[in-house]
Amino acid sequence: MKTTKHTTRMKIDPQEYTFLLRGLVMGDRINPNRLIVVLIDGLSNEVAQRQLGYMEGLVEEGAALRARVKSVLPSLSRPCYASIFTGTSPRVHGVNTNEPTARLETLSVFDVLAEASHTSAVAGYHWMSELFSRGPYDLVRDVEQNHNESGITHGRFYHQDEYPDAQLFALAERMRRTENPDLLVIHPMGCDHAGHKHGGESREYAGRAAFMDGILATVLPVWMREGYQIIVTADHGMNAFGFHGGPDEAERITPFYLISQRLSSSRVTQDTIEQTELSALFCDLLEVVPSATMRPFSPSRKAQWFGL
Template sequence: MSSKTILVVLDGLNYQVAHDCMGYLTGLIEHQRATLYKIQSELPSMSRPLYECLLTGISPVNSGIVNNDIVRLSNQDSIFSLATSQGKTTAAAAYHWVSELYNIAPYHATRDRFTNSKQLNIQHGCFYHWDHYPDEALFLDAEHLRRTHQPDFLLIHPMNIDDVGHKFGLDSRQYRNSARTADIILSNYIDDWVNDGYQVLITSDHGMNNDLSHGGNLPEERDVPLFVIGERFTHQASDNIQIKQTDICGVLCQLLSLKHNKTYPQELLVL
C-alpha cells in the first residue's frame, strides 16, 4: 500500500516548546487524530548534517556532512533519489541547502530557486536563501507545489523558528511565539492534506539553547518532536516505540512503498 506523504521540518524546534506551545497539534492529539513522540537528533546538532540525516537515514559522522559549510551533493540514497528512481513524483519547498544536497551544488538563486525537471531528484522545487523568509510564504509555496503537481512526496521546510532562536534564544517569548505561529499556519492546511490522502509527519532537525545556538549534546539542542497524522500510523503510545532520527527516511520509504534498505520502527506503521 502506497500513500502520498508530506514531511514538515520545522527548523530549530525544541521538543518541550513544541509540546507546550503548539495548541492546534495538541488538539489533534487530544481528539486521537495525531500522536507526538520525542526523538533525539544525531550529532552534531546542526542543520545541514541533520537535513542529510532525516532525508537519507545516515548519521552525520557516516554521511560526511558534518557541518553547515560542506557544500556538495549527497552521496547517499535519499528519499528523493529512491522515490524518483521508482517512478514517484517529488517536490520540496525548502531552504537552499536542501537543493545543494539533492539537486545541484552550489546553489545559484537565478538558476535553482524554482525547479521543474523530471531529471532532478527534487523534481518540483521552490527554494529560498533568506533565514527570515516568512513561514507563511513558504507554506504557500508548498501548497502551490502540492496542488499543481500532486507529488507523492513533499518536503516542507520553514526557517523562522530557528532564525528567531538564534536572535533571542530558547527561553524567550519570541522563540515560543514563533512555534505558536507555525502551529497556526499548519492549522490552515492539515485537514486539506489529510482529505487529499496524505500521511503527515512534522518534526525538526535540532532544537535550540540559551546561547542562541545549537550543535552540541544538550537535551534542549537534541530533543525534537515528531508528530504523526494519518491512518497509516498505529498511534501507539510513545512508551511502546523507540524512534531514532535515522529512522525517519525509512518510515517515509515504507509509506511510499519504495524498495530500500533503511531502518524504521515497524511498530509505528500499519502494515
C-alpha cells in the same frame, strides 16, 4: 547560525493566516500513499509541546500520534538534513558541519523515489537544494526547479533566514496542487531564526512556534480531508543562548507528530526515534523500498504503531 542575523524585532502579522486561508481549496482527491513532511527548522520538543496547541489537540483527540526524535551529532542543520533524508549518520554521509555545498553521494529518499518513477517536491532552505539536487546553490538558476530527473523533482528555495513561513507554505501548497507529488517537504525557518536571535527560552521563540501552529491549523485540515499522511517534526532544537550543535536535550530532542490512516492507534508514545530511522519510515509510508544504506525503522515500533 546560517546567515547574518538582523537585530530588528520580529513581528508576527495575523493577516498572514488570512492570505494563506484564501488560497486553500478543499479538493476531492484522496491520496493515501502520499506523504507531506513539515520539517520545522530549529524547534525543540519542549517548546513544541507547549506551543503547538493544534497539534497537541489532534493527539488528544486520537487523530495523530506523538513521539520524539533524537537528532544526530553534531546537531547542526546541514548534518541533520542529510541524516533525515539519507538514513545515515554524519560519519557515513560525510556532512559534519554546515559548510559543504556539494550534492550528497549517499542515496536519499528523493533518489529512491525518482528511481521508482515517483515524484517529490521541496519548498525549503537552499541547503536542501545543495544536498539533494545540485550545488553550490545558484540563486538565479536554482530558486525554482521543475522536473529534475534525479534527486528532488520540483523545488522552490529561499536563501534568507527571515523568509516568511506563510509565504513558503503558499509556495508549497501551489506545488501540491499543480504537481501532485508523492512526497512534499515543507521546510520553514522562522523558529530557527527567532531562536538564534533571542534564544530558545525567549518569548519571541515561543511566539514563532505558536505562529507555526496557526499555519498548521490552517493547512492540515485540507490535507487530512484529501487523505494525505502527514509528519510534523524538526531537524534540531535550540538552547537558551541561541545555539545548537551539541548533545544537550534542548538542542537534540525534537517533536514528532504522525497522521496516517495506517496507524493502528493514535496516541502519545514515549518512543524516541533515532533521526536516521526517518528516511526508512518515509519510504515505508510511501510504499517504496528503502535503500540498502538507510537505517531501518524499528521493526518492533512498526508493529506497535501499524499493527504489522
